[in-house]
Amino acid sequence: MQRTRGRAPSGGRAGALSQEVIVGAAVSLLDELGERGLTFRLLAKELNTGTGALYWHVSNKDELVDLAADQVLGHAFAAHPSLEEDAASGLRALAVAVFDALDRHPWAASHVSAPPTLANALRLLDRVGTLVARTGLPAERHFTVATAISYYITGVSAQIIAPRPTHDATVSREDFLARTARRWEELDPADYPFLTRTTQHLRDHADRDQFIAGLDLLLDGLNATAAPRPPAGDSNAW
Amino acid sequence: MQRTRGRAPSGGRAGALSQEVIVGAAVSLLDELGERGLTFRLLAKELNTGTGALYWHVSNKDELVDLAADQVLGHAFAAHPSLEEDAASGLRALAVAVFDALDRHPWAASHVSAPPTLANALRLLDRVGTLVARTGLPAERHFTVATAISYYITGVSAQIIAPRPTHDATVSREDFLARTARRWEELDPADYPFLTRTTQHLRDHADRDQFIAGLDLLLDGLNATAAPRPPAGDSNAW
DNA sequence: TTGCTTATGGAACGCCGGTCCATATGGATG
């Protein structure tokens, strides 16, 4: 019965509760304590109310966290107003904005899903699609390519960002990488020929650059298939 | 204290418990009931023991699920023995094998993480890296490219596969897609210009093909950057 | 004022992850 509550705060009570303020408080708590630390009891105390009141505006914890993640995704659009750029750099900028937004709220990364159902996830796919449509790719490929890029953005961001909370906040990133590198070095080169000689790159790599490198690979592929016949000069001219 | 229990079942008791059999039973339960349905109590009953005994072999539920997911990832290697192929088709086959393995155990998709720490996740990155090294790409790019591809495989698989359990098993995939398509059609074309004219592709798309299409895009990019100067004839000859 | 819908908050329920501990098992030692 309490579907789709949280209309605009107009006309309500004074210290009115609403889905919007609840989700906002949830984001703060999630940033501070992570997904495990977010509790309806704690959230209720934070908002000076009881758990029952919260359930009037939000149907359960899964929905709450999904809404919170979608709000975080919304930050990316605020940080990246749709500039008038060419398609390739527009896609790059959008992707990086999403990565950075999720990077600031690691718990959210694993909750932005596709095919999208929430408002900002829908907006993301739509913007990617609009930019893809500008590349001159044949129309029948737009959906597939747009979806692939969206999947890359959210899926790979989640892979890169999510692993951290597994380990204590007491362990710094450098320590973690150094420890992992050492473990790779101790592996049997016969079983793991590649890893055992690649540990230095692991130590030096930056997550954000890694994300961008893969994205560029994807966009290069797009470029290559969009213009299969190599043009005379600059192959970057879409 | 109970780190790294579960030595080979040799020499133990008769109905010996071990990490291996526990993880195996967990996989079955996860397949049947999902992550929420897996319970130490239920698992204990299934194995005719108590919860305390389980904790002797596995330190907590997170570790148990991670181990279960890694076991599922191992299925992919069994299904895809390292054939002697050229790098491109080898990467394709490996990626698809992983996707298929995760597709059969949807709960596992969101638990294979990178940078890898468990045995089969390490193997995956190593195999990808080995194949990448065969492409003739300059050595200093091996790590970045291999990581990007691994991220794509696990991250995008998770994106494609994970969303399903959110909805009841009572709703078929076709129903879900049709419903989503209808919702996209009802959006305001001013806000969502791309989505509102792309609903037919949504209805028709196949997840597996979608995964492969994005992968091919990535591999095309690899191909393009590996051989920046387009060779005379076939551009697929690595 | 009356009556109905919307909204609130806190008590209570059932279940879960995890710990504790009394007990058993079986190989090593003599």
Next chain:
DNA sequence: CATCCATATGGACCGGCGTTCCATAAGCAA
């Protein structure tokens, strides 16, 4: 064969969680 101890077991128990329920309040229409 008797003893001992690290290994292993299983069930009771604890604290805390998501969720439900319900008695009540607050706004609004007649």
